[in-house]
Amino acid sequence: MIDFHVHKPSEGGEGGRYDSRPYTAADYVAVMDELGIDVSVVFTLDGLWHPSPAENDRVAAWVAEAPDRLVAFGTVDPRLPDAAAETERCLGELGMRGLKFHPWIQAFCPHEACMDPIAEVAAAHGAPILFHDGTPPYSTPLQIAALARRHPDVPMVLGHGGLQDHWREAIAAVTGTPNLWICLCGTPNAGMRAVVARCPSQRLLFGTDAGLGAAVSQPFAAERIAEVEQLEIEEEVRAAMLDGNARALLRLEEQVG
Amino acid sequence: MTLVFDAHVRLGVGRDASLTAGELLAAMDRLGIDRALISPQERCLAVDHRDGNAFVAEAARRSGDRLLPYAVASPWRGRGALDELARAADDGAVALALDPAVQGFDLLDGQADPLVEAAAARGWPIYVRTGTPSFALPLQLAELAVRHPQASFVMGKSGATDFWIDARPALERAPNLYADTAYAPWDVVLAGLAAPPIGWGRLVFSTDMPNSAPAIERARHDAWPLGDEARAAILGGTLQRLLP
Ligand SMILES: [Zn+2]
Numbered sequence: 135m136i137d138f139h140v141h142k143p144s145e146g147g148e149g150g151r152y153d154s155r156p157y158t159a160a161d162y163v164a165v166m167d168e169l170g171i172d173v174s175v176v177f178t179l180d181g182l183w184h185p186s187p188a189e190n191d192r193v194a195a196w197v198a199e200a201p202d203r204l205v206a207f208g209t210v211d212p213r214l215p216d217a218a219a220e221t222e223r224c225l226g227e228l229g230m231r232g233l234k235f236h237p238w239i240q241a242f243c244p245h246e247a248c249m250d251p252i253a254e255v256a257a258a259h260g261a262p263i264l265f266h267d268g269t270p271p272y273s274t275p276l277q278i279a280a281l282a283r284r285h286p287d288v289p290m291v292l293g294h295g296g297l298q299d300h301w302r303e304a305i306a307a308v309t310g311t312p313n314l315w316i317c318l319c320g321t322p323n324a325g326m327r328a329v330v331a332r333c334p335s336q337r338l339l340f341g342t343d344a345g346l347g348a349a350v351s352q353p354f355a356a357e358r359i360a361e362v363e364q365l366e367i368e369e370e371v372r373a374a375m376l377d378g379n380a381r382a383l384l385r386l387e388e389q390v391g
Numbered sequence: 392m393t394l395v396f397d398a399h400v401r402l403g404v405g406r407d408a409s410l411t412a413g414e415l416l417a418a419m420d421r422l423g424i425d426r427a428l429i430s431p432q433e434r435c436l437a438v439d440h441r442d443g444n445a446f447v448a449e450a451a452r453r454s455g456d457r458l459l460p461y462a463v464a465s466p467w468r469g470r471g472a473l474d475e476l477a478r479a480a481d482d483g484a485v486a487l488a489l490d491p492a493v494q495g496f497d498l499l500d501g502q503a504d505p506l507v508e509a510a511a512a513r514g515w516p517i518y519v520r521t522g523t524p525s526f527a528l529p530l531q532l533a534e535l536a537v538r539h540p541q542a543s544f545v546m547g548k549s550g551a552t553d554f555w556i557d558a559r560p561a562l563e564r565a566p567n568l569y570a571d572t573a574y575a576p577w578d579v580v581l582a583g584l585a586a587p588p589i590g591w592g593r594l595v596f597s598t599d600m601p602n603s604a605p606a607i608e609r610a611r612h613d614a615w616p617l618g619d620e621a622r623a624a625i626l627g628g629t630l631q632r633l634l635p
Pocket residue numbers: 139141343
């Protein structure tokens with residue numbers, strides 16, 4: 135199983151959230167073993183509020199503790215003049231496999247022009263860009279689809295499958311945008327069923343959002359895994375969503391996994 | 392024995408999820424849920440209120456007291472809505488359900504106030520679905536609750552997902568507001584809502600069938616390390632006390 139939505143725990147301190155206590159990658163890999171997760175795609179948490187090269191370095195270092203089990207995504211402030219250069223550093227020098235953005239926290243709209251140079255770097259590396267989605271004003275699925283349509287060579291991912299209120303819109307966005315993928319993560323069960331029934335099965339992904347919890351054990355991630363395992367769908371589709379699709383998108387066979 | 396009482400289920404044919412009374416009772420048996428408050432589906436919240444009220448009243452009558460009906464009416468109907476609530480009350484309703492996102496009103500535009508007053512006069516709790524911006528938000532519901540201190544309000548979905556952050560300030564603002572546990576992980580959300588001085592006495596369990604995975608909703612309350620008294624209150628004791 136590949137968990138396509140995991141956060142490195144917050145470093146805590148003044149800029150931290152959720153009273154998150156930092157834990158090591160090794161400790162989290164032990165939790166992954168218990169949860170039955172083979173590979174996790176890891177984003178920053180602190181860096182959503184304070185994106186910086188230093189935080190990208192920390193994510194890369196955290197993941198480097200277990201390179202066969204953890205895959206790193208970077209983030210940048212898209213309005214900074216060096217955003218494209220830092221994107222290039224993430225995907226090149228740091229060996230990250232993609233990018234994660236949380237537009238309403240990072241204060242931009244997904245289809246703003248400042249995302250274009252970043253998407254061009256991602257295209258050159260064949261790297262996907264994942265977005266938080268499901269929340270107005272600046273994280274709606276069709277806003278992300280608008281960017282994806284400008285960059286048909288870049289796979290883009292709805293990181294939350296529309297959440298509670300936008301999963302119907304997410305289905306419309308994904309079915310109308312060939313390079314847009316959808317990660318079920320916090321989508322309500324009725325929405326999960328509809329997404330699986332109506333979206334192309336080769337572009338379905340699954341994620342837990344682990345890392346938001348204060349303790350390494352992540353009880354809510356276990357809950358989300360139980361929910362997707364019990365979801366009444368074809369086993370072939372479940373296998374693709376939980377494993378094969380993510381491997382293809384991350385091109386895992388080429389390097390790790 | 393702990394009473395397990397589901398504070399919100401929608402019965403009937405919905406846009407993307409449906410549930411029959413037989414399916415609901417079977418799920419309750421499977422999950423150890425004794426009783427459930429049942430609302431009709433979205434169509435009946437939006438337009439066909441009388442149909443909806445009659446439908447859940449009939450399901451409740453056939454359930455041997457396991458299912459208890461919500462009444463529904465549109466705040467836009469004015470006087471007509473009060474007549475509909477009276478009819479539902481005669482038919483066994485014990486609570487009022489409102490859904491600003493489906494019914495198209497603003498919690499603070501004044502239109503819901505006569506319904507709230509009518510519910511409070513009957514001693515009914517009021518379930519209000521929250522989480523959808525811009526007009527179904529926890530803090531707006533808290534203001535409505537402050538305006539009606541004699542009524543009890545259940546904050547449906549507790550702002551899920553990105554308005555979970557508002558659920559705690561909403562509980563702090565209005566002491567007559569109760570948080571719904573549906574969709575909310577215990578470690579990331581519920582433990583924070585139940586922390587002192589609010590406390591576990593302000594949380595009520597619901598499965599929100601058929602929109603959710605009910606086994607997951609129910610299992611959460613066994614996984615959450617809580618004292619027996621707190622667990623029993625959240626799973627049913629508090630809701631039972633809110634009913635007439
Ligand atoms: Zn996340």
